[in-house]
Amino acid sequence: MIRTIAIFALFIAYVQAKNTSFTNCGQEGTILWVNVVPCNSDPCTFKPDEIVNINGQLISDVAISSPILRTQVKDSDDSWVDYPNVDTDACKYTDCPIEANVATSFALSLKTFAWPPPMLTQIRFQVYNSDGSNELICGATTIKIKHD
Template sequence: MDWPRVTPVRQCAKTGSSGTIANVNVEPCDSDRCAFKPNTKVAIKGELTTTSTAANPTDSVQIEVGGNFIEYPGISKDACEYFSCPLKADATNLYKIEVQSNDWLPPMDTKIQFHVYESEGGAELACIEADIAIIAA
């Protein structure tokens, strides 16, 4: 996978996951706090390493609005749309998510989280968080 720029992320606080997500690359993003304009195509690539296999993993992308994390619309919960499934234990599992940024959020500095679970309602495999900015069109 081509890694033109590694975006700063951190493991989520308050998570019991043993896996890690590394080498995250967000395009477009040219600063440590990625800035997103409404109605822009965004591609997120990275590597997940987990200690367990997962045949039917799910994911959740959440954005912090008003102090609470809410589900970001337009992203499938079926992680196999973004990963090659099944996820392999103790191996690098590459992923790529492409999404159109929404125009319903006001300009603000906030956080976004990416969670991967072994299955619907299953254990969390990994979670990362990043600081982002929503900017006016």
């Protein structure tokens, strides 16, 4: 979740890094900061077929040997749906195991799709324990989907 979450801070040439506003929604951990590239406004505005890089830092209250990542976006019916093509193996985006009470970096890249339709919506990233039974870390942010 950290090595490739360059969607919540790697910026492409010509784009300046900017901390993105977000909400911590987990019970046993905290996301310290998130950068999103490209993002020149708050909320970030994305167009179809863009590569979005996210990076940041988190702290888990508990150790997690094989964390599971769930990435979701709200659709036009206000329901959370899984975002496609993001691996659930959080170790692909961060160093594992995640140690308790240690700041851990993450980075990931996502490709935007033509769905959802143009709208203001939310995206969230949830990290679960190794068996997926307990959400440990969660971060959500508002995004704007724009079609030219």
